[in-house]
Amino acid sequence: VGVPAIIGASSSGVTTTLATEVTIPSKTLLLSPTATSPTLTDLADDGLVWRTSPSDTFQGRVMAQLYPRLEARVIAETPAAAGNVRVALAVKGDTYGKGLRDVILAGLTINGAAAGTQQGTRLLSKEYENTDDNPSYDFTPFVTDLYAFKPHVVIVAGTSEAVNIVMGLEGRLGPGDPRPLYLAADGLVTQDLPQAVDKAAPALGESVRPRIAATLPGNLRSTSFINFKLRFDAKYGSQGLDATNGALGYDSFYLIAYAIVAAQASPVTGPKIAEGLRKITGTSGAPLPFEPNRVNQNLQYLVSGQVANAIGASGPLDMNPATGDPAADIDVQDFCASGGKTAWRSSGLVYDAASDQ
Numbered sequence: 001v002g003v004p005a006i007i008g009a010s011s012s013g014v015t016t017t018l019a020t021e022v023t024i025p026s027k028t029l030l031l032s033p034t035a036t037s038p039t040l041t042d043l044a045d046d047g048l049v050w051r052t053s054p055s056d057t058f059q060g061r062v063m064a065q066l067y068p069r070l071e072a073r074v075i076a077e078t079p080a081a082a083g084n085v086r087v088a089l090a091v092k093g094d095t096y097g098k099g100l101r102d103v104i105l106a107g108l109t110i111n112g113a114a115a116g117t118q119q120g121t122r123l124l125s126k127e128y129e130n131t132d133d134n135p136s137y138d139f140t141p142f143v144t145d146l147y148a149f150k151p152h153v154v155i156v157a158g159t160s161e162a163v164n165i166v167m168g169l170e171g172r173l174g175p176g177d178p179r180p181l182y183l184a185a186d187g188l189v190t191q192d193l194p195q196a197v198d199k200a201a202p203a204l205g206e207s208v209r210p211r212i213a214a215t216l217p218g219n220l221r222s223t224s225f226i227n228f229k230l231r232f233d234a235k236y237g238s239q240g241l242d243a244t245n246g247a248l249g250y251d252s253f254y255l256i257a258y259a260i261v262a263a264q265a266s267p268v269t270g271p272k273i274a275e276g277l278r279k280i281t282g283t284s285g286a287p288l289p290f291e292p293n294r295v296n297q298n299l300q301y302l303v304s305g306q307v308a309n310a311i312g313a314s315g316p317l318d319m320n321p322a323t324g325d326p327a328a329d330i331d332v333q334d335f336c337a338s339g340g341k342t343a344w345r346s347s348g349l350v351y352d353a354a355s356d357q
Contacts, residue, residue, distance in 0.1 A: 004270050005029040007252045012037030012095045013132070019049045029270035029277075031256060033248035036186070036217070037095040038103065041323045047274045050324030052248045052255070052314065053217045054353070056096065059185055060103025062215050062330045062351040063155065067108055070181045070213075074152045078178065081152055083111050088151035088180075089125040090142075090165050092158035092187075094132060100157035100185055101125065124149045131161040143168035147177075154180045159187035163196050170200075170208055179207065184214040189333055191240070194342035197335075209335040209342060216244060218314040219329035220346040224289060228313035231292075251312030254290040255281070258310065261302045274324075280308045281319035281326070287311050318353075327353040 006028060009015045015035040023030040024045050032051045041055055067087075075082045087110050091097045105125065108115035115123050126145060129137045146154070146169055154169065156162045166182055173179065193212070197205045218225060225247060232243040232250075259276030260268055280288055285307035288298055302308065310317040319326045332349040335342055351357070 003028065004268050005031065005256050005273050007031055007033065007249070007256065010034045011132075012040060012099075015049070015051075016040065016043065016095065019043065019045060023270075024048055027270045029256070029273045031252050033252045034245065036099075038099045039095055041325055045324075046271070047322075047324070048270050050255075050274070050277060050319065052252050052312070052317070052326065054328040054330070055325050056100045056185070057103050058328065058351075058353065059215050059217065059330060060100045061107055061356075062332075063100075063183060063185065064104050064107030064109075065351070065357075066183060066213070066215070066332065067110075067153070067155070070153050070183060071110070073181065074178075078152070081178075084122065085111055085152045086122050086124070086150060086178075087115070087153045087155065088146050088149055089123065089155045090146065090158060090162065091125065091127040092162070093127045093130040096159065096185075096187060097127070097157045101127075104155065104157065124151065128158070128165075137161075139164040139168055143172065147172045150178055151180050152178050154182050156182060156184040156188055158185070160190045160192040162188050163192045166193060166208075166212070167196050167200065170204060179211060182208075182212045184212070186214065186216045189214050189216050189244070189344055191242075194335070194344065197342045205337070205342060209337060212335045213347065214333045214344070215351075216331045216333050217328050218244065218247060218331055219350050220244065220331045221348070221350065222315050222329075224291075224311055224313055224315060227291065247313035251290060251314050251317060254312065255310065255317065258288065258298065258302060258308075261299055262308070264303070264305070277319065277324075278321045280310045281317050282307060282321070283309060283318050285309050329353050 012035040015032045019030050030049050034053050036053050036056045038055050038057045071085050074085050091101045105115050128142045131137050229243040232246050259273045262279040263272045263276030265272035288308035289311045330351040332347045333344045334347040336345045
């Protein structure tokens with residue numbers, strides 16, 4: 001239809017297809033709020049593919065950094081497991097899951113040794129079918145193999161369908177089996193898993209809640225996100241919509257709007273918007289907060305031709321000008337019971353992209 005920019009798509013696979021088949025050839029800027037596959041970093045895109053969420057290179061590294069905490073907890077609770085902690089890595093067979101797996105394994109150390117040296121003994125890395133292509137995929141054999149391995153820790157690199165893995169494994173556990181700790185990527189941070197836990201027997205919910213954690217792009221304790229969440233929940237909270245993903249879409253819109261102003265180009269084209277993005281997503285220049293009450297002030301600043309440091313609802317938007325990838329903080333989520341219902345929450349632990357800690 002001739003638009004210069006598109007917000008989307010949500011998944012990495014669709015974003016890649018859309019970019020290579022449609023938007024790059026037509027010189028249209030494509031900005032995805034939630035596509036995270038590392039393969040997008042090296043896409044030959046003429047500088048026209050950007051994203052608000054960080055690459056899974058960040059998230060996978062965070063998950064590998066978090067693992068020693070889980071191993072220490074396993075040993076504290078089961079001293080006999082020292083030196084023999086078993087880890088299962090459940091991977092969705094799409095670009096998202098495979099990309100996460102590769103980064104996690106590259107940085108993961110189990111029982112003091114590189115994870116890759118322990119495949120089949122203390123590491124079970126197992127891929128399941130891409131359920132986007134096969135929604136009727138039967139997880140029973142996959143869960144059976146995981147159960148036979150008796151993992152102390154299960155790392156999940158998948159999306160909402162991985163609920164079948166967590167609940168399927170929990171349903172198989174007997175009195176003498178290890179109660180695994182679960183560490184999931186952001187694809188599982190949806191309402192599906194909390195709802196599944198609530199539908200199970202109350203005793204299961206009490207058992208599994210303290211054993212689940214996940215990583216989620218964004219610093220959910222930042223002032224910018226807290227302010228956004230207050231506004232978002234006031235308008236959409238009754239509809240059950242999630243402010244976390246909402247922040248990424250909100251930031252995508254403001255990035256394009258302010259980039260158009262910063263580019264000061266007529267006509268407005270995809271390449272010109274990309275030039276504008278490079279002016280507002282560096283680490284220099286005055287802060288450019290995406291607050292509604294700052295719109296007029298921000299516009300006046302950008303019209304003057306100066307560079308800026310965009311600060312979105314999801315946090316600072318410091319993007320690599322060559323790849324369009326942001327370096328973003330990542331929140332560590334866990335489970336709580338609120339009003340009789342299970343819910344994700346910010347645990348208080350945050351990965352800081354600037355310090356890589």
